Amino acid sequence: MNGTAFSFTLNGTAAVALPSGALLLPSERLLCISDLHLGKSERMARRRGVMLPPYETRATLDRLALDLDATQPACVVALGDSFDDLAASEALDPEDRARLVALQDGRRWIWIEGNHDAGPNAQDGEGHASLTVAGLTFRHIAEPGAAPGEVSGHYHPKFGLPGFGDRRPCFLLDASRLVLPAYGTYTGGLDARDPALRSLLADRALAILTGSRAIPVPLPGAQRVGQRV
Amino acid sequence: MDLPARLAPFFARRGWSLHRHQAEMLERAEEPALLLIAPTGAGKTLSGFLPTLAELAENPRPGLHTLYVSPLKALAADIRRNLLTPVEELGLPIRIEDRTGDTSQAARRRQRADPPHILLTTPESLALLLSYEDAPRIFEGLSRVVVDEIHALAESKRGDQLFLALSRLQALAPDLRRVGLSATVDDPAEIAHLLARSPDPCAILHADPGERPDLSMLDAGRAPPWAGGAALHAIPAVLEEVRRHRTTLIFHNTRAQAEIFFHNLWLQNDDALPIAIHHGSLSREQRTNVEAAMLRGDLRAIVCTGTLDLGIDWGNVDLVIQMGGPKYVKRLVQRIGRANHRAGVPSKAILVPANRFEVLECVAAIDAALAGDLDGTPRGPGPLDVLCQHILIRACAGPFAADDLYAEIRTAGPYADLARADFEACLDFCATGGYALKAYDRWRRLLLRDGFWQLRDPRAAKRIRMNIGTIEDTGTLSVRLRSGTHLGEVEEYFASTLTPGDTFLIGGQVVRFEGLKEMTVEVTRRPDATPRVGRFGGGKFPTSVALTRRILDLIRQSSPDLPRHTADWLALQARVSRLPRAERMLVETFEAEDRWHAAFWGFAGWNAHQTLGLLLTHRMEAQGLDPLGFVATDYALLVTGLREVEDPGSLLDPRDLREGFETWLQGNAVMKRTFRGVATIAGLIEKNLPGSRKTGRQATFSTDILYDTLVKYDPGHLLLRVTREEAQRGLVDFGRIEEMLSRIQGRLDHVRAPHVTPLAAPLLLERGRVPVEGRGRERLMAEQAARLLEEAGLEDLT
Structure with a gap:
């Protein structure tokens, strides 16, 4: 574990949670990011007539470029909901598209399908419903009862340390599965204590907060939160 | 002018005669704009309606004649009841209805199809009415608009919106006459300017000033505590006053303080005096119940906040108690006026300082109120976020030409000097989002067709x-x-800090947090538990510039009006350290509890001190002084760190402060909070989506992200400019820092005290410390996380 990242082992594979919210498998030179939601502002404008600052794709790719520079992966896995919808993938601004192509250059690029972007998208790269590498299975939405070693996204988990300000996007980790935070700029979050999310994980689980460094904290036990009496 | 014959019997039956200002209002009814300044209890509202009743009694006609706008829904409903009495008694052919957010859909539709003679409403409901395509038909015959409590509206964006609405009304009904009803203010001409069709003049009428109020500071029998705002020490004395009076209003500055006080008051209310609580965080039913009980005369006291500053006239209130420093003289005078709402009887108010500093503030405020020396708050030109909303509302009503709308907007007082370029920027924002990256040509909101702007999609x-x-x-x-x-x-934010099992106060009861369910905080009642301090919204205003100057004068003159304990405290400070002065900045550094502290006595209000704290700690971080946090009060800033500030002068360089404000401060949470309001009003985001809410599992994201994105990729965007301007005046209050800097002109008194000084001691006890997000903090956070991991026995997962 270097100064700011958090290293752990999942199903026998060494992994590193980066403070940016990306996951690195050093042995595979694989970088995984989830829920980029590229093109969200375009979709909002198209669907709701809300004109958000149209810079989120640029901002997300800027951050991804930094992670790619720092880790030089041979393979990138985008873990679903990479585009806010398939039309947003079509409508990507030419400059953003060129940027994405440049990032893909010289490496394997895998788009895992998500609920927002099911089916082939308009960009280069391989599309898969799920993928297994080094004992880890990458899929967009966690499956209850999945075999150990599942890596998923979808829920945009967030958690905070009481007394230390706002909640931050976080990884959730237990002995058999990992849930990634959303990497996209315009993505909100679901509290890690929310029953929908908390019930996915074992009682003994960690939240790994993102930010200027990755900070692991215990996730409050499933029996204490969200309990309905 | 005499009372019109049709109205005379109503007055005669009650033995009333016209007040001078009421007669004048009738005489000058034809003025295009008329502002009445009158103390509370002077029959102000009736004065506003007399000309309408007279005109409609003499010349009955169908259609909307008078529009009444007040800041409170409750006022609209109350005025309707009050007006119905003369109308029914005299058999006048006048229909009166109110229209607020509470009015049913069916009633609203009917009102649009067949408007009453008098419609009572709020600025928001009026703006909504103007957004309909049939607005011209509804308002074409409108003769008079009466703006009640205009002094209160003029202080906020609600007023800006209303004055824009008046410009629209005037275009629809060119002969419209405007009447404003105001409490006593420091600058009537400014209100008059807002009311009139700019640049036309506005006549001002002054009613006779009321009786001189009976003001005093509570003698609680002992000195108030050093710090805090709850004033719990005064509860027995307050209960005694409640017992001695018929009905008492007990005002607090924040909801949290009202809750804490109310809870503790009941623990000591041995006679079970009927005392209720009223503030903006309580449910509507609860507030309505309290108001109804008050009207019936069932209550002896209400613990309340600014929500009762204005409101329906409760004639039975004979005492007002102000808990804590009043912050604004103007607001104190307003609150005082809530007691003895009848002409000829002096209002009675007692001020209760919650701590030593507030003793100074209360003494200064009483002096100022008796001298009629009210503090002004110049607001500057009308903000552009409200203008953006107005443009969108205008677009809803139908196509418009830019030139026409620009000319119309400039007749609204707050926008009289609006530059064409600013108008165009707002129009562009409404049409395309106003981004440097022209991304939304296909999805723009407004289109220009044949010289007229209109909604691209009418469903919008x-x-x-x-x-x-x-x-x-x-x-x-x-x-x-x-x-x-x-x-x-x-x-x-408060909800996010709760863990199941935590207890807090709401509506005077202690509840236990059970869990978050959807967007609801689920609780159970726990009357036996000791509550954690509640943190609600509710304004916390800084002490005004004028009042602060008076406080500094009190300190300098060691005024004989000060109680003994406070005078002694100041004398001790003068011996141990120095007394602060208006024209110099006192900085005290000392060590206490293993930390270094630096107290900056800026007397610039807590907003400005908070900003100063952010700026100074940022510089201290750069200088390696390892600041850990700070506390801002209305009088001082206390910075705590691991090392002593040896050269405070180097931190206070005006140029550096301004530069810090321009650059890094824009990433600050206060700026983000301001942006959220601006973006919502301007229509960038919708009230619920995608701002702060999430529905079920559909996660939405915070407006902070939008702010950060704009700062990075579109720093010249209109809404960032509006945010900066607003924050400078409001939450950030950089204007007050400038005022302080020009007052002290670099004159600094640095006292290196051997231990905490008498004046600074209370600062150590203040709550609400702001942590500094620096190297030290991130380290502490990691350490805390590691401890938790160990306690939980989860190291094996790491």
């Missing part, structure tokens, strides 16, 4: 209408019992 009107208004939604969550009973609201 519905969304725009749902977003009308300028009252900030602070992001609150509903608090409910499991049974579903709604108890009130708490801020999202």
Whole structure:
């Protein structure tokens, strides 16, 4: 574990949670990011007539470029909901598209399908419903009862340390599965204590907060939160 | 002028005669703009309506004649009841209805099809009416508009929105006459300017000033505590005053303080005096119940906040108690006026300082109130976010030409000097989002067709209408019992700090947090528990410039009006350290509890001190002084760190401060909070989507992200400019820092005290310390996380 990242082992594979919210498998030179939601502002404008600052794709790719520079992966896995919808993938601004192509250059690029972007998208790269590498299975939405070693996204988990300000996007980790935070700029979050999310994980689980460094904290036990009496 | 014959019997039956100003209002009814300044209890509202009643009694006619706008829904309903009495008694052919957010859909539709003679409404409901395509038909015959409590509206964006609405009304009804009803203010001409069709003049009428109020500071029998705002020490004395009077209003500055006081008051209320609580976080039913009990005369006291500053006239109130420093003389005078709402009887008010500093503030405020020396708050030109909303509302009503709208807007007082370029920027924002990256040509909101601007998609009107208004939604969550009973609201931030089992106060009862369910805070009643301090929204205003100057004068003159304990305290400070002066900055550094502290006595109000704290700690971080946090009060800033500030002068260089404000401060949470309000009002985001809410599992994201994105990729965007301007005046209050810097002109007294000084001691006890997000903090956070991991026995997962 270097100064700011958090290293752990999942199903026998060494992994590193980066403070940016990306996951690195050093042995595979694989970088995984989830829920980029590229093109969200375009979709909002198209669907709701809300004109958000149209810079989120640029901002997300800027951050991804930094992670790619720092880790030089041979393979990138985008873990679903990479585009806010398939039309947003079509409508990507030419400059953003060129940027994405440049990032893909010289490496394997895998788009895992998500609920927002099911089916082939308009960009280069391989599309898969799920993928297994080094004992880890990458899929967009966690499956209850999945075999150990599942890596998923979808829920945009967030958690905070009481007394230390706002909640931050976080990884959730237990002995058999990992849930990634959303990497996209315009993505909100679901509290890690929310029953929908908390019930996915074992009682003994960690939240790994993102930010200027990755900070692991215990996730409050499933029996204490969200309990309905 | 005499009372018109048709109205005379109503007055005669009651033995009333016209007040001088009421007669004048009748005489000058034809003035295009007329402002009445009158103390509370002077029959102000009736004065506003007399000309309408007279005109409609003499010349009955169908259609809308008079529009009455007040800041409170409750006022609209109350005025309707009051007006119905003469109308029914005299058999006048006048229909009076109110229209607010509470009015049913069916009633609203009917009102649009067949408007009453007199319509009573709020600025928001008026803006909504103007957004309909049939607005011209509804308002074409409008003769008079009466703006009640205009002094209160003039202080906020609600007023800006209203004055824009008046410009629209005047275009629809060119002969419209405007009447404003105001409490006593420091600068009537300024209000008059806002009321009139700019640049036309506005006549001002002054009613006779009321009786000189009976003001005093509470003698609680002992000195108030050093710090805090709860004033719990005064409870026995306050109960005694309640017992001695018929009905008492007990005002607090924040909801949290009102809750804490109310809870503790009941623990000591041995006679079980009927005392209720009223503030903006309580459910509407609860507030309505309290108001109804008050009208029936069932209550001896109400513990309340600014929500009762204005409101329906409760004639039975004979005492007002102000808990804590009043912050603004003007607001104190307003509150005082809530007692003895009848002409000829002096209002009676008692001020209760919650701590030593507030003793100074209360003494200064009493002097100022008796001298009629009111503090002004110049607001500057009308903000552009409200203008953006107005443009969208205008677009909902139908196509418009830019030149016409620009000319019309400039007749609204706050926008009289609006530059064409600013108008164009707002129009562009409404049409395309106003981004440097022209991304939305296909999805723009407004289109220009044949010289007229219009909505691209007429269905957008519905969304725009749902977003009308300028009252900030602070992001609150509903608090409910499991049974579903709604108890009130708490801020999202407060809710996010709760863990199941925590107890807090709401509506005077202690509840236990059970869990978050959807967007609801689920609780159970726990009357036996000791509450954690509640943190609600509710304004906390800084002490005004004028009042602060008076406080500094009191300190300098060692005024004989000060109680002994406070005079002794100041004398001790003068011996141990120095007394602060208006024209110099006192900085005290000392070590206490293993930390170094630096107290900067800026007397610039807590907003400005908070900003100063952010700026100074940022510089201290750069200088390696390892600041850990700070506390801002109205009088001083206390910075705590691991090392002594040896050269405070180097931190206070005006150029550096301004530069810091321009650059890094824009990433600050205060700026982000301001942006959220601006973006909502301007229509960038909708009130619920995608701002602060999430529905079920559909996660939405915070406006902070939008702010950060704009700062990085589009720093010249209109809304960032509006945010900066607003924050400078408001939450950030850089204007007060400038005022302080020009006052002290670099004159600094640095006292290196051997231990905490008498004046600084209370600062150490203040709550609400702001942590500094620096190297030290991130390290502490990691250490805390590691401890938790160990305690939980989870190291094996790491």
